[in-house]
Amino acid sequence: MLNPKTTHREFFGVPGSLAVMTGTTAVLYVWYFSCNEHNGCQLPMSASQWSHILASAANYRAYLSLEALTYYTMWWLWLALLYFIMPGITLKGIKLRDGTQLAYPMNGLRSFFFTAAVWAFVYKKIGTAPFLWIADHYFQLVASAWIFSTLQALFVYLYSFRAPSVETPGKDIVMLAHAGNSGNPIYDFFIGRELNPRIGSFDFKFFNELRPGIMGWVLLNTSFAIKQHTVYGSVSNSMWLAIVPQIAYCIDTLVFEDKVLTTMDITTDGFGWMLSFGDLTWVPSMYSLQARYLAFHPVHHSTWFTVFVAVFGLASFLVFRLSNSEKNAFRTNPNDPALKHLKYITTESGSKLLVSGWWGMARHINYTGDWMFGLAQCMATGFDTPMTYFFSAYFLVLLLHRNYRDECKCRDKYKKDWIRYCELVPYLFIPFVI
Incomplete structure (x- = not known):
């Protein structure tokens, strides 16, 4: 009764899950190789454009970087460390099916500001080089995020099969998601088998929801703005129109971090590839597209259009x-x-x-x-x-x-x-x- 068998599979089950995993990964490839400083930024409509994309995809080893993967892992571990050591209140989530309520540290905003202070220190002491490296190695970092998020999803899927606690015989402490207990490994890996995978007090789903990806989005936007300034000598008004609202949105999300405890992501969905990939790879890579485009293609708007977009936003x-x-x-x-x-x-x-x-x-x-x-x-x-x-x-x-x-x-x-x-x-x- 605690973990009923899944009767309804979302995304059309296994075929849909495979389609989403391959489709979103393909979008990362297509949007990068069709929109960059070398090829411009146009939808691939010709055979030659698609040949270039397919050739680039076939040469995937050129975009796998141990250095980038190492830096990405350090980024995730850095924020995981702050998850434990940054001060902040602790709140309880909704009551689960077994009657328990999990505790969550509300220190995401402080973690962000402390991390931003480190960025400012690095900028003052070293200069633009680290941020230019991030902008220039964007796709290597995206590939690293994909690898990391996939391995994380595989870990939490396997971890969900751990044995019940011997201290509470007869009680299954591994709370599974309603949608993730189908018994099919592909679907459950994708949708998320366990509702709240944890090691001790470290909650994988809650941590990934607002920290590495959201803060990584801000770091990418900042790096692309620095890139534009380095190459063109100034930051265009279009860049400000794109990144200031996005950074404000990220900060607003962290200000209201406690509200995420009542969202479907936390209360209902399991933590599998869908959320792991979405949080760590999709959000920072695809949501920073505007800043990346403007970094190599500055757009200068009229005062009236600038005011209109700002007011509309x-x-x-x-x-x-x-x-x-x-x-x-x-x-x-x-x-x-x-x-x-x-x-x-x-x-x-x-x-x-x-x-x-x-x-x-x-x-x-x-x-x-x-x-x-x-x-x-x-x-x-x-x-x-x-x-x-x-x-x-x-x-x-x-x-x-x-x-x-x-x-x-x-x-x-x-x-x-x-x-x-x-x-x-x-x-x-x-x-x-x-």
Whole structure:
């Protein structure tokens, strides 16, 4: 009963899992070899372009670097060390199926600022060389992140088969994810077999969620800005439009680190290749695409366009942040006098669902703000190539899939109350539109 067998396989099971693993890896290759300082940045539409990409992929050994893998491993270990030694409060997550609540250290923001101080020290003492090395060895670092994330996923998958504790006979302390107990090794490796893989107090899923990848994204953006300044003598306004909101977004994520404890990634999903690769490889490599493009192709916008993109981005961020803050405040204390103007319905399960304020406008208004914020960062690159808009297109697919999962989960949980809620809040993303 504690670990029921998986009855529904997401992503169309094994074929879908293999498609996602190979497809996302292929995207890393295609986007790098089609968009770089040597080849420009255009979608591969000709046979010659694809021949170049396939030839580069076949010569993969040229992009495997023991030096880069060593540096990446040191980066992960450095942040793991800070996970243990940086001061901060400890919070408990939601109650699990076995009645336990895991503890998590809320020291991600302090770890980031301490790490950023180290970067500043290195810049002052050594100069730009370390950051230029990062910019120049971007793809070797991406390949290293892929290797590391895959090995990590393999480790946690094998680790999930460890024997139950002899101190608690009859109790399986290895809590498996609902979706990761299918018995098929390929699917379970991909989706994540164990819900919260841990060694002692070190939680792999929580650590990887916001630290190595998110902070690595900031480091890559910083390195690309330094690269542009070194080559062209200045940092373009387009670079600032791209990286300042992204860095602010990363810091905001760490400021509200405790809110991740209630997300589906932590509460529902297992930790397998999907999250390991997504956290460590996909996020820093693909989300830094705008800065990497601008490092070798500076774009200089007019004052009016710069102001428009900045205001559009700020407004989008406010929709995302204010809506999430309202929801989090209501979850924490629905009886707070500051929230007395909000209307809600009470479900049979006892949960309260907001039907006014931000959440009366649309059921996933935060997704709308999040997507528009990403679109603004893509707009910073101009309109010379559609490749820099991949972030926006991918993020839209991601949010639509997450919306589908949220809707299914809520429909199963609240049943007829969810139908009533949808009648009161009929729009998904944009009020009066959709």
